[in-house]
Amino acid sequence: MAVRDLIQRVFQCDFSVMDSYMPEQRNMSKIFMFSHSRALCSPPACPLTPRGRLSNQTQCFRSCDARGLQKVEEACASYSHVVLKEVRFxxxxxxxxxxxxxxxxxRIVHLVRDPRAVVRSKEQSAASFVRDNAIVLEQRNVPGGEVQYQSIQEICRSHIRINERAVLKPPPFLKGRYKMVRFEDVAFNPLREINAIYDFVGLQMTPELEDWIVTVTHGKGKGSARDAFDITSRNAKAVTQAWRKALPFSKVKKIQDACKGAMSLLGYRTVDSEKEQKNLDVDLLVPQEPFKFDWEAGTEEAPRR
Structure with a gap:
């Protein structure tokens, strides 16, 4: 699989594999959101930020571009851990x-989110997700009005497949190397959840990073569509609830029907009326972590063989 081989090479800090995926002028700035990476804003990639300190993404974007990807490889090889964010496995x-x-x-950290919030988020940046929806639906010819529902259904099915394989029937080499994390748990208790992730991968939190996490999750407002791909200070709790005010109940009901089994597995309660949806005092998050799923209880299909 080409994508798997690409990931393996990047984990080994071999960025020559990116030649087929980048413009001919392979500057560091061609890497998506490079200026958000502390590693690429500090030595050996860039002298701007002292090693181990938090970087300023605006200054990094202006000052840390470099021709070629050699400095990226050097920076990658200088760290004990390499982290890749992949959105469509x-x-x-x-x-x-x-x-x-x-x-x-x-180690695999599987981040999941309330599918109702996922749909609302994708609607905010609809143009950016046209290609994503086509990939999710495997280029199938789907009526325009059904694209978002069939897309979120496939995403929900994938959560079930992955969780079942990792938790219920893990091969020996996978045990202890998979962790599922709910976006909402991170939003409501960021330090606890992120410390747990750090423990899982063998890293130690620093006081400076803890302060940054508190700042970025305790801002004002939910952010705008313009900020969709930016890391800005927002009210993380408000972000998790935004769909309850923004989506019509008719759409929420269709999402719930498409993802009923996954929502049960992941610990998201459904709403039965617009009144219940709009009442933010009604907690829709099941507190305990999900641990199993009964295929007979859900509407999703069994795993693909």
């Missing part, structure tokens, strides 16, 4: 070769 089996690779101690 629909099953774990394709990653098995990486989990078996003795050169990689791969």
């Amino acid at each position: 629909f099953e774990l089996e394709s990653l098995y070769p990486l989990l078996r690779d003795p050169a990689l101690d791969l």
Whole structure:
């Protein structure tokens, strides 16, 4: 699989594999959101920010571009941990070769979110997700009015497949190397949840990073569509609830019907009326972490073989 091989090479800090995916002028600035990376805003990639300090993304964007990706490789190789964010894996089996690779101690943090909030978020940046929806739906010819519902249904099904494989039927090499995290848990208790992630991957939180996390999750407002891909200070709790005011109940009901089984697995309560949806005093998050799923209880199909 080309994507898996690309990921493996990047984990090994070999960025020559990016040649097929980037413009001919392969500057560091061509890497999506490079200025949000502390590693690429500090030595050896860039002298702007002292090593280990938090960087300023605006200053980094202006000052830290470099021709070629050699400095990116040097920065990557200088750290003990390499982190990749991937947004569209629909099953774990394709990653098995990486989990078996003795050169990689791969850990998987599976971030999930209330599907109603996912739909609302994608609507805010609809133009950016046209290609994403096509990938999710495997280029199928779907009526325009059904695209978002069939897309979120496929995403929900993937959550079930991944969680079942990792939690209920894990192969020996996967045990202890998968962690599912709910976006809402991070929003409501960011320090606890992020410290748990750091423990899971063998990192230690710093006081400076804790202060930054508190600042970025305790801002004002929910952010605008213009900020969709920016890391800005927002009210994280308000972000998790924004869909309850923004989406009509008719749409919420269709999302719930499409994702009923996944919502049960992930710990998201459904709403039965517009009044219940709009009442923010009604808690829709099941507090305990989900641990199993009964295929007979949900509407999703069984895992693909």
